[in-house]
Amino acid sequence: MKSTFLAAALAAGLAATPAMAQTAPAVLFDVGGKFDRSFNQAAYEGAERFKRETGVQYSEFEITNTAEREQAIRNLARRGASVVVAVGFSNRAAVETVAKEFPNVRFTLIDSVVDLPNVQSVTFREHEGSFLVGMAAALASRTGKVGFVGGMDVPIIRKFHRGFEEGAKHANAQVEVFMNMTGTTPAAFRDPTRGAELARGQFDRGVDVVFAAAGATGIGVYQAAKDAGRLAIGVDSNQNHLHPGTMLTSMTKRVDVAVYEAMTQARAGTWRPGARVLGLREEGVGMAIDEHNRRLITPEMERRIAEARQAIIEGRIVVTDVTAAR
Amino acid sequence: MRAKGELPAWIDVVVLPLANLTLAFALSGLVVIAVGEDPVKAMRVLVQGAIGHPEAIAFTLYYATNFVFTGLAVAVAFHAGLFNIGGEGQAYIAGLGVALVCLYLDFLPWPLVFLLALAAGMGFGAAWGAVPGWLQARRGSHIVITTIMFNFIAAALMTYLLSHVLLDPGHGAPETRRFLPGATLPSMQTMLGWIGVDAPRSPLNLAFFLALIAAFLVHVYIRHTRWGYALRVVGQNEQAARYAGIDPGRAIVVAMAISGALAGMMALNEIMGAHQRLLAAFTSGFGFVGIAVALMGRNHPVGVCLAALLFGALYQGGAELAFEMRGISREMVIVIQGLIILFCGALENMFRPALAALFAKPERA
Numbered sequence: 001m002k003s004t005f006l007a008a009a010l011a012a013g014l015a016a017t018p019a020m021a022q023t024a025p026a027v028l029f030d031v032g033g034k035f036d037r038s039f040n041q042a043a044y045e046g047a048e049r050f051k052r053e054t055g056v057q058y059s060e061f062e063i064t065n066t067a068e069r070e071q072a073i074r075n076l077a078r079r080g081a082s083v084v085v086a087v088g089f090s091n092r093a094a095v096e097t098v099a100k101e102f103p104n105v106r107f108t109l110i111d112s113v114v115d116l117p118n119v120q121s122v123t124f125r126e127h128e129g130s131f132l133v134g135m136a137a138a139l140a141s142r143t144g145k146v147g148f149v150g151g152m153d154v155p156i157i158r159k160f161h162r163g164f165e166e167g168a169k170h171a172n173a174q175v176e177v178f179m180n181m182t183g184t185t186p187a188a189f190r191d192p193t194r195g196a197e198l199a200r201g202q203f204d205r206g207v208d209v210v211f212a213a214a215g216a217t218g219i220g221v222y223q224a225a226k227d228a229g230r231l232a233i234g235v236d237s238n239q240n241h242l243h244p245g246t247m248l249t250s251m252t253k254r255v256d257v258a259v260y261e262a263m264t265q266a267r268a269g270t271w272r273p274g275a276r277v278l279g280l281r282e283e284g285v286g287m288a289i290d291e292h293n294r295r296l297i298t299p300e301m302e303r304r305i306a307e308a309r310q311a312i313i314e315g316r317i318v319v320t321d322v323t324a325a326r
Numbered sequence: 327m328r329a330k331g332e333l334p335a336w337i338d339v340v341v342l343p344l345a346n347l348t349l350a351f352a353l354s355g356l357v358v359i360a361v362g363e364d365p366v367k368a369m370r371v372l373v374q375g376a377i378g379h380p381e382a383i384a385f386t387l388y389y390a391t392n393f394v395f396t397g398l399a400v401a402v403a404f405h406a407g408l409f410n411i412g413g414e415g416q417a418y419i420a421g422l423g424v425a426l427v428c429l430y431l432d433f434l435p436w437p438l439v440f441l442l443a444l445a446a447g448m449g450f451g452a453a454w455g456a457v458p459g460w461l462q463a464r465r466g467s468h469i470v471i472t473t474i475m476f477n478f479i480a481a482a483l484m485t486y487l488l489s490h491v492l493l494d495p496g497h498g499a500p501e502t503r504r505f506l507p508g509a510t511l512p513s514m515q516t517m518l519g520w521i522g523v524d525a526p527r528s529p530l531n532l533a534f535f536l537a538l539i540a541a542f543l544v545h546v547y548i549r550h551t552r553w554g555y556a557l558r559v560v561g562q563n564e565q566a567a568r569y570a571g572i573d574p575g576r577a578i579v580v581a582m583a584i585s586g587a588l589a590g591m592m593a594l595n596e597i598m599g600a601h602q603r604l605l606a607a608f609t610s611g612f613g614f615v616g617i618a619v620a621l622m623g624r625n626h627p628v629g630v631c632l633a634a635l636l637f638g639a640l641y642q643g644g645a646e647l648a649f650e651m652r653g654i655s656r657e658m659v660i661v662i663q664g665l666i667i668l669f670c671g672a673l674e675n676m677f678r679p680a681l682a683a684l685f686a687k688p689e690r691a
Contacts, residue, residue, distance in 0.1 A: 033656075061649055062656045064656045066610050067600070070529070093603060112499050152485070152606075153485055154485070155489055184478075184482045185481050323495070324495075
């Protein structure tokens, strides 16, 4: 019995040495699931791209309750993953604990920061991308009223909201910005019915462009916009294709790139710990223009937004980050 | 003298739950076959994952600790004829009480911190339970409605506090800083280390023993005290209770306070033991599972403990199942857990007539 434990421990130790680069990566999806068409799905697509290009099957796990996080991450680490990618700010505590236990395993945490020598923390400057779509909303609005539907009322969603509001006001100082949060539990990220209700409520108040930063809840918002003939703005993934004609644009947050890069870097041996902050400059966030929304974005809008983008990159416009340490 | 169709006790507490459980597992097996996986393998992974090795057992017991607390909470209220759906909110608010002590009084010696956190958790939970109790007793607002509403109020309040007041800034996550080592519950690993036993790392902690003590005390309270008797009489027949000189309103408020305090103790396990920080939505639906646990455990503390163990095993084994078998997604695991709740809770009387025909003693003339 003892010798098997010893062998297992040795194997675990070995797996963490150079051979590790050959093993498969692992990804942990957050509540909402990998098919939420938004945040988690972006991570899923990054992992799938890695699989397509390398032929390496990654292991995965979808979280259902908070208590599972630490256990799932430990399970993935123990099986000798080349890198464990934990998607979502809620995994911060669990990554911190497990990364200390497995100093030879690499962890990439998306959307939050853990300061340990074997953790790579990837965060995004969502407020910058939200600023651009806020401008787009204000410029496309005929009523001068734009809306925001958030998921769970947590700091990171407030960060989207503030950026959106500042962008809208930058484009049109008179614009009125309405805001609703879907709820106060994680279920707020997967409640399309309520999302649609909130969007309709805003439409009744004159809003004609609505931005949803709410995971799977957004699907209801976009549908409501389509039904009412208003415009909606997608989030995280490029969601323009969902309802061509009423999807004004999407605030893209390249979680897919972050996941893909963590996995390929771990494979190539170029993975580095530390904090990576991806903003407009790094093209970690942006505004999606493609064949589905081309005709909704006028050249004038595009020009003004491109100008602002450049100004933010150069620091001439500073967008407020509400999550920055006070 | 038993009424017609009533069963011997051993049938009621052993055979009936086992029959329900077997049927639930059989049906789950069919579902597993339907998605193209091997049900025997799935069952093996589930059992292995729940009780197969020391770490699995530790996790099962950790989940079970939560379910003992929330199950007892529902059971106590049920003895007074009240359906407490608010365990979730009561535990959530209790987490606030525990966290306030662990964050701001952590300079005190450990035993004092522990006792204060225990008192704060139970107190906050009790208060959150007693208000709906009072509304039921004095205003006639139905307890089911008010406790559900209080869950939402708790969630709104806690999210606000965690997003704006108590949060540890700079991480984007709605949670407080980690408690200092002197303000946490020792883990089972640590405690077994004291007596020289090597245990795997797990979130199982001192709260497990608190759960067992709580179950014992609930039993004593319900069956062997005058207050417990009053509570049961009110639950059985409010008119009779009033005639016997018991104040039903008072009994209802007390029952809900105790129920809330028990649900609140779950926060000790989660906040002070496992996570060692207050985080948003830490209750994870455990409060609701407590309803199924109490139903299955027939509102008896021993039954609640056994049912909690079963649900703990299902949670832990289910997580392993989703992990090991690619064809079985997390939704499948929820389906399997749901079937078990359905058969053991909602359909618990399905086999009763058949078993009654088999085992019930003929009525004496």
